[in-house]
Amino acid sequence: MIKQLSFITYNMITLKNIRENQDLISKKLKTKNFEVNKIEKLLNKDSDWREGLVLVEKLKEKRNSASKQISILKKENKPADDLISEMKNVSSKIKEIDSKNVELKIEIDNLLLDFPNIPHDSVPLGSDESSNKIIRTWGEKPKFEYEIKSHIEISEKLNLLDFKAGSKISGSGFPVYIKNGAKLERSLINFMLDMHVENGYDEMFPPFLVNSDSMQTTGQMPKFIDDMYQIPKDQLFCIPTAEVPVTNYYRSEQLDESELPVKFAAYSACFRREAGSYGKDTRGLLRLHQFNKVELVKFVHPDNSYNELESLLEDAEKVLQSLGLHYRVIELCTGDLSFSAAKCYDVEVWSPYENKYLEVSSCSNFESFQANRGSIRFRSSKTGKMEFVHTLNGSGVATPRLLIALIENYQQKDGTIKIPKALQRYMNISAIED
RNA sequence: GGAGAGAUGUCUGAGUGGUUUAAGGUGCACGCUUGGAAAGCGUGUGUGGGGGCAACUCCACCGCGGGUUCAAAUCCCGCUCUCUCCGCCA
Numbered sequence: 001m002i003k004q005l006s007f008i009t010y011n012m013i014t015l016k017n018i019r020e021n022q023d024l025i026s027k028k029l030k031t032k033n034f035e036v037n038k039i040e041k042l043l044n045k046d047s048d049w050r051e052g053l054v055l056v057e058k059l060k061e062k063r064n065s066a067s068k069q070i071s072i073l074k075k076e077n078k079p080a081d082d083l084i085s086e087m088k089n090v091s092s093k094i095k096e097i098d099s100k101n102v103e104l105k106i107e108i109d110n111l112l113l114d115f116p117n118i119p120h121d122s123v124p125l126g127s128d129e130s131s132n133k134i135i136r137t138w139g140e141k142p143k144f145e146y147e148i149k150s151h152i153e154i155s156e157k158l159n160l161l162d163f164k165a166g167s168k169i170s171g172s173g174f175p176v177y178i179k180n181g182a183k184l185e186r187s188l189i190n191f192m193l194d195m196h197v198e199n200g201y202d203e204m205f206p207p208f209l210v211n212s213d214s215m216q217t218t219g220q221m222p223k224f225i226d227d228m229y230q231i232p233k234d235q236l237f238c239i240p241t242a243e244v245p246v247t248n249y250y251r252s253e254q255l256d257e258s259e260l261p262v263k264f265a266a267y268s269a270c271f272r273r274e275a276g277s278y279g280k281d282t283r284g285l286l287r288l289h290q291f292n293k294v295e296l297v298k299f300v301h302p303d304n305s306y307n308e309l310e311s312l313l314e315d316a317e318k319v320l321q322s323l324g325l326h327y328r329v330i331e332l333c334t335g336d337l338s339f340s341a342a343k344c345y346d347v348e349v350w351s352p353y354e355n356k357y358l359e360v361s362s363c364s365n366f367e368s369f370q371a372n373r374g375s376i377r378f379r380s381s382k383t384g385k386m387e388f389v390h391t392l393n394g395s396g397v398a399t400p401r402l403l404i405a406l407i408e409n410y411q412q413k414d415g416t417i418k419i420p421k422a423l424q425r426y427m428n429i430s431a432i433e434d
Numbered sequence: 435g436g437a438g439a440g441a442u443g444u445c446u447g448a449g450u451g452g453u454u455u456a457a458g459g460u461g462c463a464c465g466c467u468u469g470g471a472a473a474g475c476g477u478g479u480g481u482g483g484g485g486g487c488a489a490c491u492c493c494a495c496c497g498c499g500g501g502u503u504c505a506a507a508u509c510c511c512g513c514u515c516u517c518u519c520c521g522c523c524a
Contacts, residue, residue: 057483064455068453085504
């Protein structure tokens with residue numbers, strides 16, 4: 001059952017909206033641990049900018065009409081020297097004010113790019129993850145009558161992963177999948193893509209390197225540039241998720257209202273520097289610099305983006321359900337919400353050996369946040385105007401922790417791994433035995 | 435990597451310094467006409483931003499960014515992308 005959520009209609013990080021709803025936005029951004037004095041700073045620059053704008057536009061108006069006069073005078077062979085010399089002064093004044101204004105506007109735009117999205121009214125308040133809410137759990141924790149092994153131990157014994165070779169070739173956090181491990185990884189990707197396509201998503205295979213405009217649209221830049229692998233010579237960045245290229249598929253485009261919602265499922269490798277998280281979850285597949293993920297991205301009508309979020313979440317959950325893995329769904333509180341998200345659910349799969357839930361998916365509604373940054377619009381039949389679509393995405397799902405859960409949950413006493421039914425036709429075997 | 439050609443509104447396409455506030459066509463919307471439709475005729479038709487915040491008005495936008503000029507779609511410089519050819523290459 002999809003629950004219909006209430007939402008405020010003008011919930012947007014735009015200069016105009018901040019100008020007109022300063023108090024409301026300040027209140028909402030505070031819940032996301034945003035330093036709200038930046039709003040004051042922004043609006044001060046904004047009023048300076050607008051002051052200059054009024055001035056310069058009046059001068060431009062004057063110049064435009066004088067230009068027409070000069071043109072007429074010249075055609076009639078009459079002198080226009082006075083007017084020309086007057087306009088010389090006007091023009092230099094315009095240049096002066098304009099350059100100040102451009103500078104101000106760049107400062108304003110840069111400030112604005114650091115503003116996080118506004119949390120949705122339904123998001124629970126809280127400053128950190130301790131205020132997150134458990135929405136539901138599915139399945140049960142499996143019971144083992146023998147001592148269970150970690151995914152690292154099992155995958156070493158069965159020759160599925162080679163962490164040592166990975167560190168030699170690239171460094172830590174770049175595992176090599178071998179033999180049945182490689183096949184299992186490939187099977188999972190195919191299995192998930194097939195499932196989502198069957199559920200109405202269009203498959204997409206995007207580029208793994210993108211430019212800075214793309215990173216800016218989805219919100220990775222400018223703030224999180226240090227989390228990205230960069231190729232400076234070509235000014236390209238390795239994608240941290242397929243969300244980036246897939247969302248940017250429609251950057252600067254106008255969609256037809258009738259074609260909404262547009263839904264994509266895309267596999268990509270994901271690259272994350274994980275700067276600042278050294279020493280945390282470094283074992284095995286828990287936290288990697290490169291991993292595989294199938295991502296779901298939706299472009300939807302603003303009127304029903306919250307219904308679309310619920311169904312996106314369900315589509316991600318189906319992966320774990322089909323594989324028979326116990327998991328829970330968490331609703332993130334305002335303080336734990338990512339920079340770009342207005343609302344977000346995490347799906348966490350159970351790891352028996354780690355004895356905890358591991359995040360395998362994050363399903364978010366970005367509302368118009370990304371669409372505004374990247375100008376992704378449609379013409380509303382209701383208003384006749386161009387409006388921003390709402391974008392959503394969710395992992396469906398990331399493979400490393402899924403692999404951990406699979407290996408650990410399906411391990412047998414004899415050290416083998418059973419293959420869940422849904423995967424058997426991809427693996428062509430029912431168990432990994434040696 | 436080298437050489438050449440190109441980029442104008444929904445599309446097509448004109449425009450090499452000044453009534454271009456971007457012609458003409460096409461598409462779209464409305465009206466007239468018609469028994470109805472087509473054709474024909476007429477009117478309107480982009481995006482973003484600013485000021486009044488309503489009718490209105492001004493500014494910017496001809497791939498992107500600079501420059502020259504009183505004035506740039508138009509001239510100059512740099513860049514991006516597309517196409518053709520050559521080279522290299524899975």
